[in-house]
Amino acid sequence: MITVSSIRSRVGAVVVAAAAVGALALVSAAPASAAEAGAWGTFTVAGSSKAYTGTMSLPGGFPETTFTSTSSAATTPSGVSTWQANVTPVGEVYGTSRGKPYLNQRPNANNAASPAVTTYTFASPTPASGWSFVVGDIDADAATITATDVNGDAVPVDALGFQGAYNYCDRAGGPSCDASKAHDLPTWDPARATLTGNATATDTEGASGWFSPSVPLETLTITYQWRSGFPVYQTWFATKTFAASGAVRVNGAAYGGAKLTIRDASGTAVATTTTAGDGTWSVPGLVSTSGYTVSVATPPQAAAADPITFDTLDADTPGLDFDFTIPPVEVTATIVTPSGEPAADTPIVITRDGDDAPTATTTTDADGGFTAELLPGQPYTIVVDGADDQPIEFTTPTTSGALARPLAQPAAPAPPAPPAPPVSGSPAPSPTPVIAGAADDPAELAMTGSAPQLPFAAGGLLLAAGVALMVAARVRTRRRP
Secondary structure (H helix, E strand, O other): OEEEOOOOOOOOOEEEEOOOOOOOOOEOOOOOOOOOEEEEOEEEEEEEOOEEEEEEEOOOOOOOEEEEEOOOOEEOOOOOOOOOOOOOHHHHHHOOOOOOOOEEEOOOOOOOOOOEEEEEEEOOOOOOOOOEEEEEOOOOEEEEEEEEOOOOOEOOHHHHOEEEEEEOOOOOOOOOOOOOOOOOOOEEEOOOOEEEOOOOOOOOOOEEEEEOOOOOOOEEEEEEEEOOOOOOEEEEEEEEEEEEEEEEEEOOEEOOOOEEEEEOOOOOEEEEEEOOOOOEEEEEEEEOOOOEEEEEOOOOOOOOOOOEEEOOOOOOEOOOOEEEOOOOEEEEEEEEOOOOOEOOOOEEEEEEOOOOOOOEEEEOOOOOEEEEEEOOOOEEEEEEOOOOOOOEEEEOOOOOEEOOOOEEOOOOOOOOOOOOOOOOOOOOOOOOOOOOOOOOOHHHOOOOOOOOOHHHHHHHHHHHHHHHHHHHHHHHHHOOO
């Protein structure tokens, strides 16, 4: 689940592309700008041959996903040499997976009687639309796809949503593979729910097929069968997201600090957030699907608001606003200074906690009193005469009237203590030496006076060389006939 606080409050290759409705990530901001984005899953793998476990993670509130596998080998390559390009069918929807990891797997054993079974289990039901998986590099092998729904029943084959076969090699922006230009494609048999490689079970590269389930899934299983040679397959997951945004207002004014919860079609909470000081919230990335609801915690003394239903199928969804009406209460109170004297004729600023804008600005009377219309049962802060470091915090009553006790301004914070003077007779601390690191050039060492000075040493050498040249010249002169 995505949790975002307000600004002020301080996987042949199986490519699973999830454009499902995932968790709503709310952030405090103005209505979200166009935020369509594609993202690819990340993996962890643990265990050993024929007994692997792992996780797959996607942003946007896609359900947490774990898997088990009886593959003889399972690794997570980086995606630098093998990826889905933008021009592949899946890439046209979710963007390129270049540089993103994927799951690379082998059969349980190199014989037809030992398939590898990999089962993905979703922590909550997947969206009923908007996400996809692609099985690729299916050539000398085959992959049978099965799934269960939220009731644990087998999902009909047509609900697995086979979208077609393609080859991810030899494409603009794609990986350098399929040098033979075979353009191999697998074949989908709906009667057996199986994607099978070429008829001769020849090892090729890039043959893929992709699926977009049309019902929520509880599990997804890929049963991988050996046909010849030493085949492998890979698995990717991806998601497409859009933004959602809105505002909360009370009596027409911004209401900061309001807590919101977003739930998916299954009722699972996928995100929480609070409004910013200007009353706005936004979610930059929700998995693309329908059936979301957003609800807001009811402010004190307000009537509850119904949740708002929305989707993120094709675009961002702004305007998810909540408006409340709360009759204000008239609050009368007296402010006293830290010494207990009335804060007479003093300007004050009253702000509800969570809001950016002040609720009221006024001046106390001669007795330090004031009256203001405020929301009932709410926390407020008063700043007296600009003293931000001495705020008065209080909670308003639920009915109009005077506060039983004066509001006391706290004392100003004590200034920091000055540094202690050196103890008499103690030697002054020595300057900290500058020490070069082990990798530093010796020529860059600081001059400390304890080592020969390089410039002077060089000058001495030059002077000695000059004297030697002069002596040599005189000797040659004397020897001339």
